[in-house]
Amino acid sequence: MSLQLPPIAAPGDRLDRVGTPALLIDLDAFEHNLAQMAEFAARHKVALRPHAKAHKAPAIAHAQLARGAAGICCQKLSEAYPFAAAGIQSIHISNEFIGADKVAMAVALAGHVALSVCADDVAQVAALGAAASQAGVSIAVLPEVDVGQGRCGVDSADALSALVDAIARHRGLCFGGLQAYHGGIQHQDDWAGRRSAAGRAADATAAHVRHLEARGVRCGVVTGGGTGTVEFDAASGVYTEIQPGSYVFMDRHYGSLAWEGELRWRHSLFIAATIMSQARPGMAVCDAGLKSVAVDSGLPRLWPAERADQLRYTAANDEHGMLQVLAGDAHGLLGERLLLVPGHCDPTANLYDQYVGFRGERVECVWPIAARGLSR
Amino acid sequence: MSLQLPPIAAPGDRLDRVGTPALLIDLDAFEHNLAQMAEFAARHKVALRPHAKAHKAPAIAHAQLARGAAGICCQKLSEAYPFAAAGIQSIHISNEFIGADKVAMAVALAGHVALSVCADDVAQVAALGAAASQAGVSIAVLPEVDVGQGRCGVDSADALSALVDAIARHRGLCFGGLQAYHGGIQHQDDWAGRRSAAGRAADATAAHVRHLEARGVRCGVVTGGGTGTVEFDAASGVYTEIQPGSYVFMDRHYGSLAWEGELRWRHSLFIAATIMSQARPGMAVCDAGLKSVAVDSGLPRLWPAERADQLRYTAANDEHGMLQVLAGDAHGLLGERLLLVPGHCDPTANLYDQYVGFRGERVECVWPIAARGLSR
DSSP: OOOOOOOSOOTTOBGGGSOSSEEEEEHHHHHHHHHHHHHHHHHTTOEEOOBTTTTOOHHHHHHHHHTTOOOEEESSHHHHHHHHHTTOOEEEEOSOOOSHHHHHHHHHHHTTSEEEEEESSHHHHHHHHHHHHHHTOOEEEEEBBOSSSOSSSBOSHHHHHHHHHHHHTOTTEEEOEEEOOOGGGTTOSSHHHHHHHHHHHHHHHHHHHHHHHHTTOOOSEEEEOOTTTHHHHHHSSSOSEEOOOGGGTOOHHHHTSOOOSSOOOOOOEEEEEEEEEOOSTTEEEESOOTTTSOOTTOOOEEESHHHHTTEEEEEEOSSOEEEEEOSSOOSOOTTOEEEEEOSOHHHHHTTOSEEEEEETTEEEEEEEOTTTTOOO | OOOOOOOSOOTTOBGGGSOSSEEEEEHHHHHHHHHHHHHHHHHTTOEEOOBTTTTOOHHHHHHHHHTTOOOEEESSHHHHHHHHHTTOOEEEEOSOOOSHHHHHHHHHHHTTSEEEEEESSHHHHHHHHHHHHHHTOOEEEEEEEOSSSOSSSBOSHHHHHHHHHHHHTOTTEEEOEEEEOOGGGTTOSSHHHHHHHHHHHHHHHHHHHHHHHHTTOOOSEEEEOOTTTHHHHHHSSSOSEEOOOGGGTOOHHHHTSOOOSSOOOOOOEEEEEEEEEOOSTTEEEESOOTTTSOOTTOOOEEESHHHHTTEEEEEEOSSOEEEEEOSSOOSOOTTOEEEEEOSOHHHHHTTOSEEEEEETTEEEEEEEOTTTTOOO
């Protein structure tokens, strides 16, 4: 008899029978988030190109496209492969890359999908342009402008012009517009402060657009924005396209921000865990530690809020989550099933091979996280 | 033409052609670490049962067994499956579990390998005992004693006796000895302090052993110890078996401890990364962020030490690693390949599907990380 790991869950299963740790999606909350963003983008007449780095699952990308998304973003070339294989036709790599292996991946992808990529150095453009021209494919290049984050992107008009000129030198490349994203302000707590910061980023972006227009270069696409600033970005009149990713899940960190505008999100991503040890009253240990939840943006919190008031996740070891009893029964916790809201959705999803989608008390779907671990 | 992601590397490839980010093993350093631990355990006449949670790769477990290891530890039942499938005959689950799905996995594993598990509550024993007896398999249960960590494990003689009695009630279970591990002292910086703390843990363990002996119960196995305390544990005369895991890799955090005894480790685990953006002098951005390196125990450091003196990894975004130029050339870094020593090996290895083993400038092997993500 061969040894086969049992599947994590199957449609129709009772939710409380799903083996833990498991990554769950509350489909009602998820669909609320999807619909709200789709409606918001449509009303503001900006294209919605959700970022697939948050979820890494073709099934979710298809759900976004079915509600009107124009395509998806990926952050890495390898990440785009399973989406291309699943029939996603338009993929924007919102990031820079260099090296022969990366150029080969871009050219291969461009043979299958409408591909756009970013660049912030003429050396990136030169390598890609030579390969794309030789292969007979066409890749849109969007120079990235630094609008305040100080990470990637050029910040001078001269450097931007040099990139536009470099792109024009290659038959296999075309100028696609601008990438402008300020990751550093997405998680600013206060809503008015976030609005001001997003306004400054939009102003910086607009200045680059005007500079190119003065040179006779029109930006067909101006793409950027994340979940934290998307309501301001969409209304700015600067961006033609928005790139939010985390909105589908609304993790603990994003959920803790002030949301004083019209957008109201719901937590849809949870980790199901089990208390597998309670050796003494007042504390307990669950089976979800560092390998089951990312803690870079804070520890997970129990769900629903009433249980979080009683039990706190206080530390993550590799395979153990430490819990402290704040109120309620200090004994008899062994075997209790918990729902945890992760601090940060992107790296948490990257730990799992499947999402278990549920509605009410039943499993409705199991979705492969096909791009998990694809970071090249 | 179908779209197929190119393999990360193949034996014989030049190391500088491996696509990044990639998880590398310096095989010379790795084999030094393996040999040193095997020799050390043999000399102290303790069994070596390395922890597979650190590496999750059957190829590494086989390398440890080939040098005399008695078997392996796993931390989760699902984690043990690929090792059992790869022919590892003796597996100890050094952790507690509860629930019908977990009991079913333990029984299935026990049909294929010599399995031992831990317990710290009679409820865990009752559920497992009923299932094991019914299935006609035999599982050794090692009660876990808390020797100072305050995580899992009983800390009273009465609770330990109750567990031993509970185990004896089931035909499918047998008492296997004691699990005694103090995770909290493994990373204590100073060597003498670590020695004292390990001594106290060993004393606490010895008291439990004596208590059981006074009841006529002999502990065939007393197992515990990690990389940080293994030299003291092995020499204590209390443990019959040691469970180090990280020693094969020696991550940045373990490597930063004082090692004043006879053990001298080498870093063998590295992340290969590429600088893919340098938009301004004095800083740079590489392609290895939170999805390519765990940062719970500190940021990665560049390797070798001379390069770390010039370039510092200062922040991890999801897919970007921020670098600051401390000395040397502040320009022209685009395309440079970096080696990073991760802060914490276990959760870093859990992000990748393969190790790329190299010797000198050539790839020698590609090892699947078959238990990656198996946290149930």
